[in-house]
Amino acid sequence: MTRSNEIGANSYLADFGDDGCVILDAGMHPRLDGNRGTPNFAPSRGKNIKGIFLTHSHHDHVGALPLAMREHSDVPVFMSEGSYFLADPLLHNSVEVMIKQRDEYNIPEYPLFTHGELAQLVQRWRSCGLEKPYSFHGQAKPKNDPLTFAFYDAGHILGSVGVLLNHRGRRIFYTGDINFTDQTLMKAASFPTEKIDVLITETTKGASPKKEDRSVVIEKLVKEIEETFENGGSVLIPIFAMGKTQEFLAEVYLQLQKGRIGKRPIFIGGLGKNFSAIYDKLAKRSTRFHPDLKLLNHGMPEVMDGKRVRNFKPRKGDLYLISSGMMTEKTLSNTLGQKFLENEKNSIFFVGYCDTESPAGRLLATPKGDYVVLESLAGEQQVNCKVKHFDLTSHALREDILDYILRVNPRVCMLVHGDPEALAWFKGQINTLRPEIQVVIPPAGETIEV
Ligand SMILES: [Zn+2]
Numbered sequence: 474m475t476r477s478n479e480i481g482a483n484s485y486l487a488d489f490g491d492d493g494c495v496i497l498d499a500g501m502h503p504r505l506d507g508n509r510g511t512p513n514f515a516p517s518r519g520k521n522i523k524g525i526f527l528t529h530s531h532h533d534h535v536g537a538l539p540l541a542m543r544e545h546s547d548v549p550v551f552m553s554e555g556s557y558f559l560a561d562p563l564l565h566n567s568v569e570v571m572i573k574q575r576d577e578y579n580i581p582e583y584p585l586f587t588h589g590e591l592a593q594l595v596q597r598w599r600s601c602g603l604e605k606p607y608s609f610h611g612q613a614k615p616k617n618d619p620l621t622f623a624f625y626d627a628g629h630i631l632g633s634v635g636v637l638l639n640h641r642g643r644r645i646f647y648t649g650d651i652n653f654t655d656q657t658l659m660k661a662a663s664f665p666t667e668k669i670d671v672l673i674t675e676t677t678k679g680a681s682p683k684k685e686d687r688s689v690v691i692e693k694l695v696k697e698i699e700e701t702f703e704n705g706g707s708v709l710i711p712i713f714a715m716g717k718t719q720e721f722l723a724e725v726y727l728q729l730q731k732g733r734i735g736k737r738p739i740f741i742g743g744l745g746k747n748f749s750a751i752y753d754k755l756a757k758r759s760t761r762f763h764p765d766l767k768l769l770n771h772g773m774p775e776v777m778d779g780k781r782v783r784n785f786k787p788r789k790g791d792l793y794l795i796s797s798g799m800m801t802e803k804t805l806s807n808t809l810g811q812k813f814l815e816n817e818k819n820s821i822f823f824v825g826y827c828d829t830e831s832p833a834g835r836l837l838a839t840p841k842g843d844y845v846v847l848e849s850l851a852g853e854q855q856v857n858c859k860v861k862h863f864d865l866t867s868h869a870l871r872e873d874i875l876d877y878i879l880r881v882n883p884r885v886c887m888l889v890h891g892d893p894e895a896l897a898w899f900k901g902q903i904n905t906l907r908p909e910i911q912v913v914i915p916p917a918g919e920t921i922e923v
């Protein structure tokens with residue numbers, strides 16, 4: 474039901490005939506506005522939907538969940554405990570963003586759902602544990618149900634899981650977003666290793682060959698941060714509020730303990746603070762490193778909000794970990810970023826995926842001294858500060874995903890959540906290494922019989 478193969482509005486319908494159907498994720502496209510950014514739920518209408526699954530609480534997986542729930546009014550939604558706590562503030566924030574965008578960009582259908590509706594919908598959310606089978610009544614230890622499910626830690630962000638569906642002995646596994654390497658907080662994915670019949674896997678990094686280890690990239694970034702401070706500048710790291718902010722905040726604390734970076738004011742955004750509080754609340758109950766490290770108590774980051782940022786001037790020696798990661802217009806990192814450009818002592822470091830069309834992508838493509846447009850209303854600005862990208866991805870390396878595919882040796886492997894080159898790399902590798910696996914790149918909106 475996703476409208477595109479790229480990293481868009483993820484949503485898939487799995488149909489098990491008389492035993493019912495399930496919906497896997499219900500995301501919003503990160504760049505498309507209004508109804509164009511939602512999945513097409515038409516194929517799910519009139520079907521016997523047993524449950525909706527949420528793999529994790531990133532916008533491209535959960536953003537349209539209220540719409541899927543509206544379509545299927547009695548159906549439960551299954552998710553991990555982490556997603557259960559993270560999805561609620563994320564969706565309420567979405568309502569606020571949509572209300573703003575309705576007026577600023579004239580999108581009459583916004584907001585697509587309201588705070589009041591959300592408060593009702595969460596009552597159908599069910600939090601489930603890891604690595605144990607559940608029935609669709611939400612009970613662990615199902616008896617003779619023809620269709621059951623189990624969650625497996627995906628290592629991507631707090632609460633991220635892959636969903637294993639067991640249909641009369643056949644195993645169908647949807648990975649969601651994966652990370653097979655340890656991050657600062659999240660431990661690597663712990664996925665089922667026995668034979669899978671149908672594997673639906675993400676392919677985000679399919680076009681990027683393995684480069685340096687995460688620890689090498691972190692060391693380079695820390696050195697650049699220290700250098701900027703030594704030269705009397707300040708550092709802006711535009712960063713996703715959920716997942717990346719918490720990983721990097723933890724990394725900064727660990728570096729401080731090692732005597733690196735130097736104690737100084739650290740700023741995070743309001744949304745980043747809310748998600749950090751949930752990471753703290755679940756610290757001991759989730760599968761992560763450093764369960765005693767409390768993100769908000771430990772370094773007491775200051776909070777930057779929309780009002781404060783408007784009249785704020787970057788201060789020498791400050792570290793700003795502010796969303797959005799791609800410096801989307803009207804977000805804090807975009808507003809603050811405009812004030813960073815003129816001072817050659819400052820640095821802007823990107824740590825995640827930057828779409829070439831986004832303000833982050835444009836800034837990265839602008840040589841020092843040239844001009845860039847970060848916000849259309851503000852017009853061109855000269856880039857004097859340092860701008861660099863460090864790949865601290867929270868997605869699995871393509872080589873690791875390929876190893877996993879070969880290990881579980883599915884009869885059918887569906888490739889999703891990737892750009893055309895990424896999908897093509899996986900298809901080529903699987904066809905060469907294991908030609909008996911049927912590789913499917915599902916065309917958006919079409920039904921595939923497996
Ligand atoms: Zn994700």
Ligand SMILES: [Zn+2]
Nearest residue numbers: 531533534650
């Ligand atoms: Zn995703």
